[in-house]
Amino acid sequence: MNGLPYYKAYPRDFIEGTIGMDFETKAAYRLVLDLIYMQGGNLPDDARYISGLLGCTVRKWNSLRGSLVAMGKIIVSGEFLTNERAIIELETLRKLQDKQAENRSRPNKFKDLKSPRFDQSEPEPKEAKASNAHVREAAADLSQKQNLDLRDLTKKLTEAADGKIQPHGSLVVGIILELINNGVDLEADILPTIRAVASRMSKPANSWAYFVGAIRDAYNNRIKAGEGLAKPATVTKIDVFALPQAEQERKLEFFLEQARLHRRWNPLLGALPWQDGCRIPEHLLKPNDGKGWQIIGVAA
Secondary structure: OOOOOOOOOOHHHHHHHOOOOOHHHHHHHHHHHHHHHHOOOOEEOOHHHHHHHHOOOHHHHHHHHHHHHHOOOOEEEOOEEEOHHHHHHHHHHHHHHHHHHHHHHOOOOOOOOOOOOOOOOOOOOHHHHOOHHHHHHHHHHHHHHOOOOHHHHHHHHHHHHOOOEOHHHHOOOHHHHHHHHOOOOHHHHHHHHHHHHHHOOOOOEOOOHHHHHHHHHHHHHHHHOOOOOOOOOOOOOOOHHHOOHHHHHHHHHHHHHHHHHHOEEOHHHEOOOOOOOEOOOHHHOOOOOOOOOEEOOOOO
């Protein structure tokens, strides 16, 4: 998708999501978001290019970049920088554009119908209504509470898509986790539907949101047919601290990455980082780990 001349902005979300940031980091984040949308979701991770547009030194940008990545505000995807919400918004826009193009290619059967009243509008797609903050919270809770191995999930989804998902979009699986949390089955509903939809696609989707409508239809059809009514949602559970040391540390590093991204902590991993009772080895922790994090299940 080409870059956008404008995009939806959510002032309250931005203000609430940047509380605690210093002015320089907050301003850089705002401008980097603009650049990500201008580049269609994939901003080249070129320090000289970005620092020139921001009007700062390369050294300063590298410092700001590190802070934004650590806070989960921007995501590094290969040679590009992107943003979780931007991926979802751009995918929603792409689906709308594809639908409009499909409608234009069909014969106009309704040319004699009267236009709707000026105050009548089409309903917003359900995927567009979903709060990005809600999707992110569901992803954090489900992955940490159940020790869900997101790398394994991402691998299965990517294999099912067979090249029909952009690399940066494949990393953001929050919307799929929300489906699983609501009872949609990975093996019975999600993976077969992604395979079927991907086989008909001519170009890759920007995110998993592209497949959600078809997945929901498949789930509803299965339930109506009376198949798997009593089958609960299944996830891969692991006992991290029972694993061999090398595998244990790899898993713990991944859970720490998720905690840094969502600023939420699973109490099954002990107390917050750097506090008495934390079960994470200190050599895996970073100096700012635990600062401002919310413990899952404890009101903020």
